[in-house]
Amino acid sequence: MSQHPVPPGRSNCYPANDALPQPSFTGNGARVRVDGSTAQALETGWTRLLAAGLVFALAFLVIGGRLIDLTVLSQGSEPKIASGPTAPQRETGRADIVDRNGVLLATTLPTASLWANPHQVLNPRETATRLNIALPELSREKILAELTSDRGFVWLKRGLTPRQKYAVNRLGIPSLQFQQEPRRFYPNAALTAHSVGFTDVDDNGLTGIERSFDSALRGAVQPLALSLDLRVQHIMRQALADTMAEFKAIGAAGLVMDVRTGEIIAMTSLPDFDPNRPGDAPAEARFNRVSLGVYEMGSVFKIFTNAMALEGGIVTLDDGYDVSKPIRMAGFTISDFKAKKGRLSIPEIFMYSSNIGTAQIAMDVGTEAQREFLARLGFMKPSAIELSEVGKPMWPTPWREINTLTISYGHGIAVTPVQLVSAVAAIVNGGILRPATLLRQPAGTEVAGKRVISERTSRQMRQLMRLVVTRGTGRKANAEGYMVGGKTGTADKLVNGRYARDARVASFVGAFPMTNPRYVVFVTLDEPKGNASTYNYATGGWIAAPAVRRVVEQIGPLLGVAPVRTNPADEESEILYVRASAKAGKVAAN
Amino acid sequence: MRRVTGILGLVIAAVAALFLFAVKQEVRQMEDELRATHRNILAQQEAIQVLETEWSYLNQPARIADLAKRHLGLRPISAARIVSLDELPFRAANIKPASKQISPSQPSDTTRLIPAVSKSKARVAQ
DSSP states (O other): OTTSOOOTTOOTTSOTTOOOOOOOOBOSSOBOOOOHHHHHHHHHHHHHHHHHHHHHHHHHHHHHHHHHIIIIIIOOSSOSSOOOOOOOOOOOSSOOEEOTTOOEEEEEEEEEEEEEOGGGOSOHHHHHHHHHHHOTTSOHHHHHHHHTSSOSOEEEEEEEOHHHHHHHHHHTOTTEEEEEEEEEEOTTGGGGHHHHOOBOTTOOBOSHHHHHTHHHHHHOOSOEEBSOOHHHHHHHHHHHHHHHHHHTOSEEEEEEEETTTOBEEEEEEESOOOTTSGGGSOHHHHOOTTTTOOEEOGGGGHHHHHHHHHHTTSOOTTOEEEOSSOEEETTEEEOOSSOOOSEEEHHHHHHTTOHHHHHHHHHHHOHHHHHHHHHHTTTTSOOOOSOSOOOOOBOOSSOOHHHHHHHHTTOSOEEOHHHHHHHHHHHHTTSEEOOOBSBOOOTTOOOOOEEOSOHHHHHHHHHHHHHHHHTSTTGGGOOTTSOOEEEEEEEEEEETTEEEEEEEEEEEEEEEOTTSOOEEEEEEEESOOOOGGGTTOOSHHHHHHHHHHHHHHHHHHHTTOOOOOOOGGGSHHHHHHHHHHHHHHHHHHO | OHHHHHHHHHHHHHHHHHHHHHHHHHHHHHHHHHHHHHHHHHHHHHHHHHHHHHHHHHTOHHHHHHHHHHHTOOOOOOGGGOOOGGGSOOOOTTSOOGGGGSOTTSOOHHHHHHHHHHHHHHHHHO
16 A cells, blocks of 8 residues: 555545545635545545435435335225125034025034043042933943043043033033034934935044035035935835835835936935934944845836837837746746736736736847846946945846846846936936936036937837826826826845745836926835735735825925826827727737 | 424324324224124024024924924825916806905905005006
8 A cells, every 4th residue: 555655635545546526625705624634534424424325315215115106106095895804604624414495404513522631630439420410321430430540531421412511511520621523413313314324423424425425525614405305305204104114014215306307306215213323223224225225126127128129119009919828938937916818918018017028028129139228227337326325236147038038027137226216217208317316406407318218219108107007007106186107016035046925025116297207206115014905915006106106196296296187088198008909909809 | 493393203203102002902902802703703603503403403394294283284285276277267257256245344354455455556557
């Protein structure tokens, strides 16, 4: 530094070529000249002040700019939309389940669970005695054993009702603690036990919709609406329970399905259980006969044999077969329940439920076509219904000719009732097969389906099914005004590999009104015993058909199906019958 | 002059601080109220849910059917009793209305209703 010559009046902090002006302090009139070190100090102060001033000016400029931005530019006025604090939503951790009309089927309520830390209980003996008075269902010994154990946490009772909680609180024992726990309740108890299902104590869905929609229910707040109608469900259950008691059956199942959407309106399996206490029920009561049980359905399968033959053009309604002799094949004898003589027309074979006649139709259709047709109706794979309890259908492999004959009248193939009802719905609704569903479909939506038979075959099948009820084996299903059509079925049960004569499954599948079907109703009774009122018959026509009539009579007005008043002789099916039997009679006379 | 400005500034600052404190206190109080209201809403929602469950429990179709049978004597409606409007026969013109047979001392509900209906019709006509 010393090498550089520093001019007088300049601070040596600045390089020589600095262009700063020479400070000169000039007052008014008076001129003060400062020299030397004083001038240097003044100059340093001046520049520092300037720098600081600049920084502050910049900071104020930024604040000012931001203020203008906030007040004038971006949000000059109050916000247009008021945003208030939103009300909290009740979180239960599991959404409700309701029926199609919004009636509560399953809900979660907070309950208190009682626990204690045994190390903190001062007087276990006294606590146990007093707790036993408040909660009599807990035994004193058990409480005492829990309270004297060496653990730091014991559940005394889970899921207390508000009244029980109050009783425990009244004891005033400080070492007893409550833990809030959500618990699943089923206010309609056994009525929808098999479809809704139940959860375990930690709210995990174990069966039914609770299981298949477990994860969806966990996240949701909106209730899940099922297709079931609780009123129809009650009517079906009542009819089944009455019939079961009357004929001493060991079980029963019933279904009502909307043929236009595939929605299941009612689904009942008896015996049933209380989902609030599933542990108390035997495993047999928890078994869902509608979707899990597979049964040989018997003569109701003749619906499909006839539809298949009519659809394939193998027979027409004017054809007929000789049914006087039983068919013998491969060690089997196919005979009729009530033998008829001579030649019967196709409508007669169907309405009198002739096995011999139906087997001959199947023989003409052929094994391959039969298997293909039944697969098309969905009998070769489990139903798509939204339950985890779905039964796998059973059919013979290899499918021999004798199997073709027996399957034509419903023996040798076992399917679930829900599959059967879906297929029957497709037969009567104009030929569209729709998957069975337990979820409510929005009103007015067209549910996609797959065409399985033509409109024309569907119409002919409706006429045939109506004939069964007006003149054939299903006369007891005739609900006045609702034009019920259907088919009876009585299947012998397989007991130890042999068909038992006294253990039967009696069923009836019907649809109404046959002029323009809206609902399919299915009822089946497991091992009913005939009594004096049925002349000891335990067949579908005597046992299941009256139950269907009772159900249809009650649900018809509920579901808004307008009754039809017609002269029986004017019905299409009647005209068909008269024509067909006249022709068949003529052929027989030839 | 400078002293006056200083004191004025101090006073303004004190007033502003007091005002801020008051507002903040008010907001805190309102937030407490809001929290209490939210708690209350949740409690009410829970109570409603419990009541709805009980309502559903008491409305089990089997129970209602039993009550109706015991106290009302109602039965399921039969199809024969449901008729559409065009199935009803026309009333012959020369038959006098049934209400005429009731003595004037005991006016039935229908006869009392008739003036009201005709009055409302007149109003519509106007």
